[in-house]
Amino acid sequence: MINLLIMGKPGAGKGTQASRLLEHYQLTHISTGDIYREEMAKDSEIGKLAKEYIGKGELVPDDITNDIVKEVLHKQDYPKGFMLDGFPRTKAQAVALDKMMDELGITLTSVINVDVDDSVLLERMAGRRVCSNCGATYHIHFHPPVKDCVCDLCGHPLIQREDDLEESVLNRLKIYNEKTKPLLDYYKKKGLLFVVNGDMPKDKVFRIITQKLGD
Numbered sequence: 001m002i003n004l005l006i007m008g009k010p011g012a013g014k015g016t017q018a019s020r021l022l023e024h025y026q027l028t029h030i031s032t033g034d035i036y037r038e039e040m041a042k043d044s045e046i047g048k049l050a051k052e053y054i055g056k057g058e059l060v061p062d063d064i065t066n067d068i069v070k071e072v073l074h075k076q077d078y079p080k081g082f083m084l085d086g087f088p089r090t091k092a093q094a095v096a097l098d099k100m101m102d103e104l105g106i107t108l109t110s111v112i113n114v115d116v117d118d119s120v121l122l123e124r125m126a127g128r129r130v131c132s133n134c135g136a137t138y139h140i141h142f143h144p145p146v147k148d149c150v151c152d153l154c155g156h157p158l159i160q161r162e163d164d165l166e167e168s169v170l171n172r173l174k175i176y177n178e179k180t181k182p183l184l185d186y187y188k189k190k191g192l193l194f195v196v197n198g199d200m201p202k203d204k205v206f207r208i209i210t211q212k213l214g215d
């Protein structure tokens, strides 16, 4: 069983690498951002609540996010392991995750930090487009769809995330630096941190990660 955590600033390429790694190691994807986007699309109670924070680039409160992850982990629907993407984002979430994993008798295999400079991130997020149906991620220059504005996988229209607009992006970066960045040290001290330079073509980033984790 391989249990991974993928970290990085917003737009670093976590989702892009996660989707390749999931396929490669047959892992279950646990993305709190995706869960919130699904809930918002359903207009559920959690979705309505999350929308207030997400649109502004703020974090959804820890207790709500922790409960969601706890429920998913307790289902134990990850035969080959899981990939956590976008969680934990605060120290309180990291401590809660340790507790959840202790209860289940499981451990993290590795924490991958996709490291990218802020100047690169702004360009990546400004050009990011996502499928309105399946959530697949594209970039207008670095990973364009075959047909303009249409998903290669399911044919639905591509949209720009509301939180990828400049004001929200700057706020997300600020929050990342304040709340999430300290977690790198938390996992370094546990001997779990692996840093990969994310400012390279995505295939190369993927190769470096799989070389580290092994086949």
Ligand code: ADP
Residues within 6 Å of the ligand: 008, 009, 010, 011, 012, 013, 014, 015, 016, 017, 124, 125, 127, 128, 129, 137, 138, 139, 140, 142, 143, 198, 199, 200, 201, 202, 203, 205
């Ligand atoms: P995150 O999940 O960390 O927020 P994404 O995986 O959605 O980031 O990537 C952000 C944007 O950058 C997307 O438009 C994606 O297509 C693009 N991207 C991801 N990795 C790379 C890369 N190595 N080089 C160039 N563009 C990339």
Ligand code: AMP
Residues within 6 Å of the ligand: 010, 032, 033, 034, 036, 053, 054, 057, 058, 059, 060, 061, 062, 065, 085, 086, 087, 088, 089, 093, 163, 172
């Ligand atoms: P992401 O797709 O991971 O960039 O997440 C999009 C947005 O969802 C974030 O900017 C937050 O508003 C919210 N979100 C996702 N994961 C978390 C989390 N672990 N804690 C709090 N808010 C989160």
